[in-house]
Amino acid sequence: MGTAFAITTGAGIEGAVALSLPIATFALLIKQLIYTFVRGYFVHRADAYALKGDDKKVAAMHVWSTLAYCVPMAIVVGICFYVGGPVVQAILDKVPKFIMAGLSAASGMLPALGFAMLIKMIVSKELAPYFFIGFLIAGYLNIPVLGIACIAICIAILVIIKNGKDKMKYVGGADDNEF
C-alpha cells in the first residue's frame, strides 16, 4: 500500500506510510475476522468431510479457505486505495474499540484450543506430568521451545532406558480426567 501511494502521490516514503497506515489497520481488522470466523468455518466443514472420509472435499476446503482471504483482501485493499486513507480512517473511527480489542484478545487465546486438542490426543495418566514439566520450565526458566525440546528428548531417552530395565510394558490410551 505504501509503495502504491509513494508512486501515485510522489509523497516520499514517510508521507506514503502515513497515508497507508489507516488502510493497514483496516485490513488487519478484516484479516482478523477472516482468519477467525471464515477460515474457522472451513476448518469445521473439513472436519465434517473427514468424518465421511471424503478426501476430495477436505482438500477443497484448503483451496476455499485460501481464496476466502486472498480475494476479499484484494478487493478491500483495492477499494481502500481508490477512496484514500482519510476516508478509511473515518470508517475505522466508527468501529467500537472493544471489538478490535476483543478480537485481538481472542486471537491470543485461540491457540489454547489447538493445544488442548493435541493434549487430548496424546495424554495419558502416566504422561501428564511431562506436560507440566514443559510448561514450568518455559515459564520459570524462560528457555525457548527448542531448548525444551532438547531436554524432552533427553528425558524421553532416560525414561525409555529405565523402562527397558524394568521390563515394563507401556499401556497407552488410559487417559482419565487427571489434567
Next chain:
Amino acid sequence: MIMNSNTNNAVAVKEKKLTDKELKSVFYRSIAYNSSFNYERQLNLGWAFSLMPVLRKLYGDDKEKMKKALQRHLEFNNITPFICTVLFGITSAMEEQNANDENFDTDSINAVKVGLMGPLSAIGDSLFFGTIRVIAAGLGCSLALKGYIFGPFLYLLLFNIPNFLSRYFLMFEGYRLGTGFLSKVEESGIMDKIFKGAGILGLMVIGAMVATNVSVPIKVVYDQMSLQDTINGIVPNLLPLCLTAFIYRMLKKDVKVVYILAFIILFGILGAAIGIF
C-alpha cells in the same frame, strides 16, 4: 526394509509402498502449505491438503482408514513452511507403516508429528527468517539503492533457491529417515517405548507452547498493581494454563469444538467491552 515387519505376521496382504511420484506430489502441494492459516488450528488444512497424495495412495481403497487418517491430519499443525517437507516425509513413512501393519499404534503418528513440529520450526525459523532472509535482503537492498532494478529480484532468488531446494530434498530425506528408523525399531521390538518417548517429547513441547504461544491479555489494574503481573508472580503463565485446562475439560465432556470456539471469541469481545482486555 519394511518387508521384514510383514513376513513375521505371515499375512498375505499386498504391501503398500509409496513411490517418488507421491512424494514429489506432496512437495508440489507443500508450496501452498501455509496459505490457509487460521487461528484455531493454524496450518491444519494446508497439511491435510499437501499430504493427500500419500493418504490416497495408502487408504484410497479403505474408506474407514481414510476417515481416521483425514481426522488425524486435520489436527493442529504448524511448522516453518520452508522445511515442512521433512515432517511430511517422516509422516509419510509412518503412514506407510501404518497401512501395512495392523498393530501399528496410530496415535504415535500425531505424537511424533507434534513432537517434531516445535523443534523443527525453531531450527527452520532461525535458519530462514533469521539468516537467509537477512542476507538476501541485505544484498538485494544494497543493489536496489544503487538503482539496479535487479535488486528485488536478487532478493527473491537468494531467498527462494534455498527455500525450494530445502523443500525438495527434505521431502525425500524425511521419508528415508522415517522408513529407516521405523524398520530398525520394528526389528528390535521397541516400538512401544518409542511411542512413549514421542509422547513425552510431544507433551513437553506442548506444555512449553502453552506457556509461550497462548496469551490471556487481561489488563485489569488493582491498587496500581497489574493483575497480570501479580498472577504471573504466583506461577508464570498461569492464565494460559487455566484456559487450556478449561478447554481440555470441555473437550473431555464432548463439547463441540465450534461452541468452544464461539465461546472464546465472545469471551474476548465481552471481556473487552467490560474492560478486562
